[in-house]
Amino acid sequence: MRATALVTGGARGIGRAVVDALAPDAWVAALDVASPTPPAGVGTALEVDVRDPAALERAVAQVIAERGGLDWVVCCAGIVRDRVSWKMSDAEWGDVLDVNLTGAFRTARAALGALRASPRGRLVFVSSINGLRGRFGQANYAASKAGLTGLGRTLALELARDGVTVNVVAPGYIDTEMTRALPADARDRAVARTPLQRMGRSEEVAALVRFLCSDAAGFITGTVIPVDGGQLLGAVN
């Protein structure tokens, strides 16, 4: 039977690729602050800001009511506001934590009742390798993404008795609008630091998310899995 899935950040980039990757197996709700288009397969598009707790809870409840449950939740919504720490404002810090970490927690919390009731509950957080190693100019972003690891591992423990798996995916440099906004020389340096010598594609992250949602991944929980072309290995040569 077709699963019911909800993907935040589902309008573009990695989130959109996840929506498309899940489409063959699921009815997918693509939730985004920037008017998402409905999935190519079956599903719906919901315009919601994950910083708005009431709207987020309403949207998740609407999906659960319409579908009679919810099986897979993928938290992909994310932003960057890069600045070196000694110049970073409270707003730059707060916005990033609010969207990337608190938004993911709120999405998960709104879905937990339905996930626990599902026979195939799956929760996936999209973090970043920069949450595992740190990155110059990204104190806010790295802290938010490291926070997803603690959140994901804790929820993995809390939901295990209900058979729900919770995993964290940590992409390296992926070719999306987010990284296209970087100066060309920063992109070139990122590729040079990647052993596979290229940027990743959104579809390559989405393929892992799809696998983690599948029945085949039922014994995998509490993990953090990089999709980074080998960047965490360090030196290229």
Ligand code: NAD
């Ligand atoms: P992107 O900017 O292309 O897409 C992010 C999506 O999140 C957008 O559709 C945006 O509208 C949505 N979003 C932002 N704020 C939101 C909010 N408040 N409420 C709802 N939706 C909101 O970026 P991407 O590269 O596709 O990134 C997707 C996720 O992957 C992010 O969490 C990002 O941190 C993470 N990531 C990306 C890379 C990369 O290299 N691109 C690497 C590591 C991790």
